[in-house]
Amino acid sequence: MIDRSAPRKLAAELRSRFEALGAVPVEPPFLLPADTLLDLYGEDIRGRAYVTYDPARGEMFMRPDFTVPVVQMHMAQGAEPARYTYAGEVFRRQEENPERANEYLQVGYEIFDRTNPVAAEAEVFGRIAEVLKPMGLRAVMGDIGLLHAAVQGLETTDKRKAALLRHIWHPRRFRALLDRFAGRVPLSAARKALLAQADPMANAGPLIGLRSEGEIRDRLAALKADAEAAPISAHQVELIEALLAVRETAPFALEQLRDLAVDMPSISKAVERLSDRIDALKALGIDVDTLEFEANYGRTSMEYYDGFVFGFVAADRPDLPPVATGGRYDALTAQLGQGSAIPAVGGVIRPGLVLDLGGLS
Numbered sequence: 001m002i003d004r005s006a007p008r009k010l011a012a013e014l015r016s017r018f019e020a021l022g023a024v025p026v027e028p029p030f031l032l033p034a035d036t037l038l039d040l041y042g043e044d045i046r047g048r049a050y051v052t053y054d055p056a057r058g059e060m061f062m063r064p065d066f067t068v069p070v071v072q073m074h075m076a077q078g079a080e081p082a083r084y085t086y087a088g089e090v091f092r093r094q095e096e097n098p099e100r101a102n103e104y105l106q107v108g109y110e111i112f113d114r115t116n117p118v119a120a121e122a123e124v125f126g127r128i129a130e131v132l133k134p135m136g137l138r139a140v141m142g143d144i145g146l147l148h149a150a151v152q153g154l155e156t157t158d159k160r161k162a163a164l165l166r167h168i169w170h171p172r173r174f175r176a177l178l179d180r181f182a183g184r185v186p187l188s189a190a191r192k193a194l195l196a197q198a199d200p201m202a203n204a205g206p207l208i209g210l211r212s213e214g215e216i217r218d219r220l221a222a223l224k225a226d227a228e229a230a231p232i233s234a235h236q237v238e239l240i241e242a243l244l245a246v247r248e249t250a251p252f253a254l255e256q257l258r259d260l261a262v263d264m265p266s267i268s269k270a271v272e273r274l275s276d277r278i279d280a281l282k283a284l285g286i287d288v289d290t291l292e293f294e295a296n297y298g299r300t301s302m303e304y305y306d307g308f309v310f311g312f313v314a315a316d317r318p319d320l321p322p323v324a325t326g327g328r329y330d331a332l333t334a335q336l337g338q339g340s341a342i343p344a345v346g347g348v349i350r351p352g353l354v355l356d357l358g359g360l361s
């Protein structure tokens with residue numbers, strides 16, 4: 001039988017620690033309404049949520065994390081600035097990694113504060129680093145905002161940029177799209193033949209699918225426009241590749257990114273923000289000279305991150321998921337804010353993993 005008492009006790013202790021540091025404890029519901037909240041998680045988590053049906057409330061799902069319900073709660077009734085903490089179970093199906101837990105505890109710390117976002121990022125990271133210090137874990141950080149800015153700066157159509165942005169979370173599809181938009185892979189013969197026809201619908205049989213003629217025509221027009229768009233230049237593709245390959249301790253990563261920003265001015269602001277973040281971490285006593293920065297980090301996790309992301313992992317246990325993770329999710333507050341938004345950042349610790357790895361003393 002799973003021992004629940006030890007992780008539960010540790011979770012309560014950690015939540016008390018965050019409370020003592022000024023965070024307000026919150027208890028979001030276990031069951032969330034699917035129609036308003038499920039899509040906010042993105043494809044991966046959406047596909048792994050336990051969904052059920054309630055005759056009065058419609059489709060519901062078991063919370064796969066706390067961030068979305070906490071944002072919803074804050075946007076509906078929270079005063080600013082706010083710091084929250086919570087402890088409780090989250091639920092995620094694990095078809096691909098059946099050895100991983102499908103329900104486990106998280107203890108979190110979230111900040112909603114518009115005064116100094118970089119300081120808030122350092123605070124979240126610093127609080128979690130402080131708790132996990134006895135474990136000697138490897139900390140990694142990344143920045144989804146850098147990738148966003150790099151894609152936004154490409155000289156290509158807005159449609160192509162939007163497609164690349166959607167696929168930041170699927171590194172292989174992102175790669176394939178980039179290759180296609182750069183003209184590195186030729187159009188298939190079937191696609192060429194289709195687009196060569198004056199009116200591909202002219203000789204089509206009766207409509208038997210779900211899409212209407214109008215929708216099919218829109219799709220054909222979009223394919224045609226894309227086939228006619230100029231390829232993204234090899235130079236710009238190389239810059240994106242160089243950006244994604246940055247993997248260094250923070251000071252060296254910053255140096256490389258500054259070099260890249262000379263040719264990719266769209267990332268300059270995000271690079272300077274990283275520089276400020278590193279200074280803020282240093283001011284909290286974090287050893288930034290050994291802190292790793294990976295531009296690719298966080299591209300397979302929660303799709304609501306849009307800036308700073310981080311994780312703490314056991315270097316000698318690559319089989320285990322990260323002991324702690326977190327990041328910035330400003331856009332999520334806008335999505336749930338009905339017209340208002342606030343910069344927000346947070347992170348969680350998994351007490352069960354802390355104990356599996358020998359605990360905090």
Ligand SMILES: N[C@@H](Cc1c[nH]c[nH+]1)C(=O)O
Binds near residue numbers: 065066110325326346
């Ligand atoms: N909710 C995230 C962690 C997090 C909290 N705050 C920001 N990020 C997760 O479950 O992975």
